[in-house]
Structure formats: C-alpha cells, structure tokens
Amino acid sequence: MPRKLFETRIREISAGAGLTLHIVWQTGDSDDVDLANVLNHPEFSRVRSDRQFFEQVQIGEFGTYIFWDDELDISGGHLADLAKYRSAKIFKSWMATNNLTYDRAAQSLGVARRTIGKYAGAEVKIPKSVKLACKAISHGLAA
Amino acid sequence: MIHTLDHGDPHLHVYGPDFAYKFGIVDGTIVGSHGSRAHLKPALAWLEENCALALSVWWKFHA
Numbered sequence: 534m535p536r537k538l539f540e541t542r543i544r545e546i547s548a549g550a551g552l553t554l555h556i557v558w559q560t561g562d563s564d565d566v567d568l569a570n571v572l573n574h575p576e577f578s579r580v581r582s583d584r585q586f587f588e589q590v591q592i593g594e595f596g597t598y599i600f601w602d603d604e605l606d607i608s609g610g611h612l613a614d615l616a617k618y619r620s621a622k623i624f625k626s627w628m629a630t631n632n633l634t635y636d637r638a639a640q641s642l643g644v645a646r647r648t649i650g651k652y653a654g655a656e657v658k659i660p661k662s663v664k665l666a667c668k669a670i671s672h673g674l675a676a
Numbered sequence: 677m678i679h680t681l682d683h684g685d686p687h688l689h690v691y692g693p694d695f696a697y698k699f700g701i702v703d704g705t706i707v708g709s710h711g712s713r714a715h716l717k718p719a720l721a722w723l724e725e726n727c728a729l730a731l732s733v734w735w736k737f738h739a
Contacts, residue, residue: 538696538710576680576737597691598679604737608679608689610698 540658541609542596548588552581556612559596562661564616568607571615580605613658620664621655627667628653642666678733686734690719699723701730 539559547555552568572581579586580601593600600606628638635653639646642663651657677689686701695711697719704723709716723730 538694541696571681574681574737595691595693597689597696598677604680606679607681608677610689611679611682614683 541613543592543599543609543612544596546590546592546599548590552587554590554599554612556616558609558613562658564613564619566612566615566619568615576605614655617655617658620659621653624652624659624667627671631670641670678730678737680737682738686731686738688723688730688734690715701727701734 540562542559543556544559544561545557549555549565552572554566554568555563556566557563568580581587586601590599590601592598593606596609598606598608599612627633633641635646635649638649642649644663648657652659652663677691678687679689687698687707688701690697690699692712692715695713695715696708697706697710697716698708699705699720700707701723704720704727706716706720
C-alpha cells in the first residue's frame with residue numbers, strides 16, 4: 534500500500550487549546566492543526582463558538598475526513614495541507630532564529646538545497662526525522 | 677464525497693480502504709489518484725452522469 538495514501542488518513546484526533554486539533558495520521562506521524570483561520574464558513578459557526586461541540590469531532594470512513602455532523606466536515610487532505618503550511622512557517626522561523634541560509638540549512642540537515650526550498654515553501658511534508666534534527670541543532674546538539 | 681470545508685476548483689473525492697481519487701467536477705479530470713485504480717472507471721462514469729448534482733452540492737458549500 535502506498536505511504537502517500539495514509540499521509541492524509543487520520544488514526545486519532547483530539548481537541549487541543551482554542552480551535553486546535555491534535556491529529557495522529559495513519560503513518561504514525563502527528564500534527565497540531567489550528568483551524569482558527571479556516572473555519573470562516575457560516576455553517577461552521579457552532580464549531581467555532583461551542584467548545585463542547587468542537588470537542589465532539591469524529592473521524593470519518595477510512596480515516597479520510599473529520600466531521601461534527603452530516604454537513605460539517607473537513608477532508609484529511611485539507612488538514613494535511615494546513616499542517617504542511619504550519620510546519621513550513623515553523624521551519625522558516627527556525628532558519629531565521631539560527632541564522633541559517635538555504636545552503637547552511639541544507640548542510641546542517643544533510644539534505645539538498647532544493648529540499649530546503651521545498652520544506653520552506655510547504656511543497657512537501659517535513660519528515661519527523663528532520664523536525665527532530667532541527668530541534669537538536671537549536672539545542673546545540675548537532676553541527 | 678464533497679467536503680464542507682475544502683479549497684481549490686470544484687472537485688469531489690472518492691475513498692475506499694485502499695484507494696483515494698480526486699476528480700474535477702466540471703470536466704471529470706483526475707486531479708489525484710492514490711492506491712488501487714480498480715474503481716477509477718466506475719467512479720468517473722458516476723461523475724459523468726451526476727455532474728450537475730455534484731456541482732450543485734459543491735456550490736451549496738463553496739459559493
């Protein structure tokens with residue numbers, strides 16, 4: 534079975550602070566996705582304003598989407614995109630904090646410069662190993 | 677399936693345990709396909725017959 538298929542499929546979901554959802558994907562990876570800026574549709578007003586209702590979020594068939602009721606749902610693909618944008622933002626902030634150029638970041642993480650561009654541009658999902666390496670570098674545990 | 681909160685051009689998703697397809701509603705283009713392609717043809721045939729219905733559902737939520 535292709536890994537790609539499961540990158541957008543949800544295994545577990547739980548409500549976090551505010552309008553954040555903690556998602557565990559079927560690949561085993563996990564993300565926190567903040568829905569504050571995307572639940573603008575009037576249909577979602579109850580999800581925004583009723584905390585108890587927000588916490589009742591459920592996982593749809595095959596883990597392909599989440600839903601609150603019959604007409605309030607979000608696809609796993611859309612959530613995965615939101616997670617990707619968030620990771621890219623954090624990654625760019627990590628580069629700035631550590632004063633890293635694309636070349637230096639590539640060198641530090643042992644990946645191609647082009648790959649750094651893809652991480653920063655939210656073109657690809659940033660692997661867990663890279664996120665951990667970023668944390669290690671921030672803590673002075675790696676060159 | 678057409679999701680309430682989604683982005684991009686009008687499209688629908690077809691899911692199964694081992695496959696996922698994404699089709700453009702207006703022209704039936706295959707936007708994405710992962711896993712088994714065994715259900716691709718029948719899914720496209722359904723869309724061809726129900727294009728107007730699918731489009732009306734899309735615009736109900738994404739006007």
